[in-house]
Amino acid sequence: MALIVQKYGGSSVADADSIKRVAKRITEAKRAGDDVVVVVSAMGDTTDELIDLAQQVTPLPPQREMDILLTAGERISMSLLAMAISNLGVEAQSFTGQQAGVITDDVHGRARIIDVSPSRIQAAVDSGAVAIVAGFQGVTQRTNDVTTLGRGGSDTTAVALAAALGADVCEIYTDVDGVFTADPRIVPSARKIDRISYDEMLEMAASGAKVLMLRCVEYARRYGVPVHVRSSFSTRTGTLVTDTPDEGGAPMEQPIIAGVAHDRSEAKITIVDVPDVPGKAARIFQVVAGSGVNLDMIVQNVSVASTGRTDISFTLPASDGAAATAALTEHQPDIGFTSLQYDDMIGKLSLIGAGMKSHPGVSAKLFAALSDAGINIEMISTSEIRISVVTRADQLDDAVRAVHTAFDLDSSEEQAVVYGGTGR
């Protein structure tokens, strides 16, 4: 008998019929002999409707009140799901983030989980009931105020709860069959990945794969929670994210390359004609960091000897473009550059695989594949298990397909499913 934490997103509980379908799935797991704890998001469009209501009342809703408003969504979905399960003859009880012991910091709207004390959940499970827990929400330790965890929050709730309960696996139900070697909308021959390590999944998530949020994977890695990403619309096995070897004791399946991720959400800022003297680069990145912006890739051109000046480029989330540009412009006299160029027509391709650490020639093969496809590389960055390149945005799809093929990732059958993102 295993303890399973299952997480269902908003699209899986969008209406009464969906809720009944999910309830049936949960009772089947329970009747198969496992203990089941369920984390659920708000129904389909509820969150958008609540945000719309807030906008009708005020252009700038206080974040504390916004959190109270939004958490009404899970209250509705979790109680309905508990009712639907009870209707199938299985005892079920729903719990708010507070009742489930999800303690967070007090950053409303994007709180981080500090601790999970799921004694009530454990008691419900021990009594033979299915426990339904509101995803995406917690309470502050000090004031008992309601917080929300921001995007991907329900996945994080599920993994955190699985860690605190010592669950055998955390199943993330979504509208796709698992994690793929590339986005099937771009690469129809992309293969579903059966097993992937935390490190690889982290790099995939950080590089634009939307099926799992970065913080959820970070949490799973830190606590060693096996995460099973699978479809709520089929019973097929999905993708297992874990570092544990296969049950036979064989070493974990480890192909050289796990997959190709892409990201269209970044922009590039080039700072032109910076005096090439010590400390200037540091000053620039101080200024950018001071505006609350996280940089991604950085390139400094070779200094032009005759002028003693250089150009510095970096990428950042396009949504932070305005803040970074404003901060740099404010410090232009201080830094001494002549102009700024802002470019949001870029795309980023990342090749990810723990196997590349021990296989030389991966980057050579990558660059050759892109070159053969006529794609220009504007920036490069690497980690132990990832190589990322920046291309023109309109060449990104071709680049992903070329690299996917070059590294023998293509499957013989094409994917019919639409690859979507997770909500909250």
Added chain:
Amino acid sequence: MALIVQKYGGSSVADADSIKRVAKRITEAKRAGDDVVVVVSAMGDTTDELIDLAQQVTPLPPQREMDILLTAGERISMSLLAMAISNLGVEAQSFTGQQAGVITDDVHGRARIIDVSPSRIQAAVDSGAVAIVAGFQGVTQRTNDVTTLGRGGSDTTAVALAAALGADVCEIYTDVDGVFTADPRIVPSARKIDRISYDEMLEMAASGAKVLMLRCVEYARRYGVPVHVRSSFSTRTGTLVTDTPDEGGAPMEQPIIAGVAHDRSEAKITIVDVPDVPGKAARIFQVVAGSGVNLDMIVQNVSVASTGRTDISFTLPASDGAAATAALTEHQPDIGFTSLQYDDMIGKLSLIGAGMKSHPGVSAKLFAALSDAGINIEMISTSEIRISVVTRADQLDDAVRAVHTAFDLDSSEEQAVVYGGTGR
């Protein structure tokens, strides 16, 4: 500077515009120098929509989950109202029943308040903020589970909070101008009552006046909370429910008669041919009480000497008719009656006034007025400050008008407003 608790019902916060209007009213009270705590119900149709969702999922929703579901409604209205107030430049924070310290017993769906510990509300008020509190909900002491208070629950929350905070007044905002001498839909010349005692208001509520629920008035009387029933659509003074004398120190205005209430929700059961021996009546009322039904009026006919048998009639809420009938039928051999008659075509008229205690002839005048109007009286019951009579349902409106006129309650101007009930 006074501390005012204001309660707004669902029709006062039915949409974004209504919420903004209520927010404006609250900020005006705050800017006039008073401390303001607001209790709010769910928006307009929210509760019905949530009940409908539950019905789509299961025919018999567990009551614990139903309470979690329904309390989502106040979460939405209270956070939106806090946002709207903030938007007008006044600090506002919303609080759930739990955060407001509303502790109840564990009878889900119709919990009773055990205690209110509003330290967070007091702190918010002390910091200069308007505190918005979810009506209709609390938490159990032992398990911290969410409960709802049942019909009229938000009014009770408001009065209980006013008592715990030592508020100067509890203002109940509704869609009518106050408590009237009769339902203006039946008696267009009904007058608004300016002041009424707790006892009279209790009798009015118990006799069918829907503007305040019985338990809310009971709570107000027990803790001596002055309740001001007024319209959220006008700034007119409404009805003050209190035992406190007028400010000038003059005794409270005390007309003989406060008003005429009516009730169409009762039914009459007649038990035919009961053996007229000691203990039979007691046995009957044991049986009825054992089925969880509250009796209202009881009449035992004079025994027929030749047979040694009698008839016993009583009234009860029509919604309890089936339960009482079933219980009595089950015990027919034991009690020994020949048949049961069930009649839900009755109406009840009640004349209420603390002044009638010291004024003889009130009942004579009442019976004369009904007789002159050609209305037959089927049952009578009295208390110190109330006389109730049962008539045919289709004669009830005429009866109310005749009695209202006979006791000089008619106003010279007719009411234009529609007299509605309160929600929850």
